[in-house]
Amino acid sequence: MKIVIGGQVDKKEIESLVKEFDSSIETVIKSDLEAAMALKTGQVDYYLGACHTGGGGALAMALALIGRPKCETVSMPGKKPESQKVANAVNEGKVAFGFTADHKEAAVRMILEAIKNK
Amino acid sequence: MNTNELKERLKILAENNVISYRSSDLARQAFTQLQQVLHIEDIQASEMLFTHLPSAITRIERGEEIGAPMPEILAEIKTSKYYQDAMQQTKFIEKLHGYKLPQEEWDYLLIHYTNVFQQNEGGK
Numbered sequence: 576m577k578i579v580i581g582g583q584v585d586k587k588e589i590e591s592l593v594k595e596f597d598s599s600i601e602t603v604i605k606s607d608l609e610a611a612m613a614l615k616t617g618q619v620d621y622y623l624g625a626c627h628t629g630g631g632g633a634l635a636m637a638l639a640l641i642g643r644p645k646c647e648t649v650s651m652p653g654k655k656p657e658s659q660k661v662a663n664a665v666n667e668g669k670v671a672f673g674f675t676a677d678h679k680e681a682a683v684r685m686i687l688e689a690i691k692n693k
Numbered sequence: 694m695n696t697n698e699l700k701e702r703l704k705i706l707a708e709n710n711v712i713s714y715r716s717s718d719l720a721r722q723a724f725t726q727l728q729q730v731l732h733i734e735d736i737q738a739s740e741m742l743f744t745h746l747p748s749a750i751t752r753i754e755r756g757e758e759i760g761a762p763m764p765e766i767l768a769e770i771k772t773s774k775y776y777q778d779a780m781q782q783t784k785f786i787e788k789l790h791g792y793k794l795p796q797e798e799w800d801y802l803l804i805h806y807t808n809v810f811q812q813n814e815g816g817k
Contacts, residue, residue, distance in 0.1 A: 583740065583741040583744070584741070606740070607740070607744070608702065608705070626741060626744075626745070627745070627762060627766075627801060627804065627805075628745065628748075628759055628801060631744055631745040631748035631749070632740070632741045632744045632745055632748075635706055635711050635712070635744050635748055636702075636705070636706070636744075638709070638711045639705045639706050639708075639709035639711045640705070640709070642709075651759065651760055652759060652760035652761060652762060652763075652797075653760030653761065654760060677763060
């Protein structure tokens with residue numbers, strides 16, 4: 576499995592969280608635009624991105640390039656990620672996930688667990 | 694990011710209905726204004742602000758709300774020497790928008806603008 580880290584902030588930290596969860600997952604860090612293109616062209620399987628609001632810089636380019644049905648805002652300010660909602664999103668075939676930087680630990684874990692259990 | 698890169702970014706977002714064309718136009722005006730204030734063409738680390746800004750305006754147009762930023766971040770930016778510069782730019786956005794910005798959106802813009810001023814060390 577290959578994951579691209581896009582979004583706007585905390586990219587290295589998100590990559591570390593992915594590697595901590597499963598070191599066999601391939602990761603690559605790109606700009607939000609390049610990351611969304613990598614997902615669109617099938618170079619990677621999933622997109623993760625963070626910003627301050629969860630849906631702006633984190634996911635805007637993925638929303639534009641691969642479409643809203645394939646994207647999920649996992650957390651927003653004051654709205655923590657919920658494992659069941661994340662699992663539902665993954666099972667529905669969503670492949671791009673945005674979240675707020677302060678929720679990155681929980682968000683990354685929930686997304687990766689959901690993918691693993693898919 | 695330079696003007697051409699901004700235009701390309703806004704074009705992708707607007708054509709795919711992630712942001713409105715009105716917010717795209719507003720973001721271009723805000724970018725030009727910031728270039729003039731900073732006296733630079735290429736504004737470093739401005740992608741986040743100029744993705745957030747049209748997203749925020751679009752959110753407001755569509756009646757979507759957002760939670761407030763963390764108080765710790767707001768407290769931190771108030772200590773920045775660029776806080777007043779960020780305030781001026783946010784006032785400019787409100788003027789361009791033509792309506793009072795929701796407090797939460799105002800605060801996020803302040804955070805983003807302060808960050809960009811810091812990244813560019815206030816310009817030349």
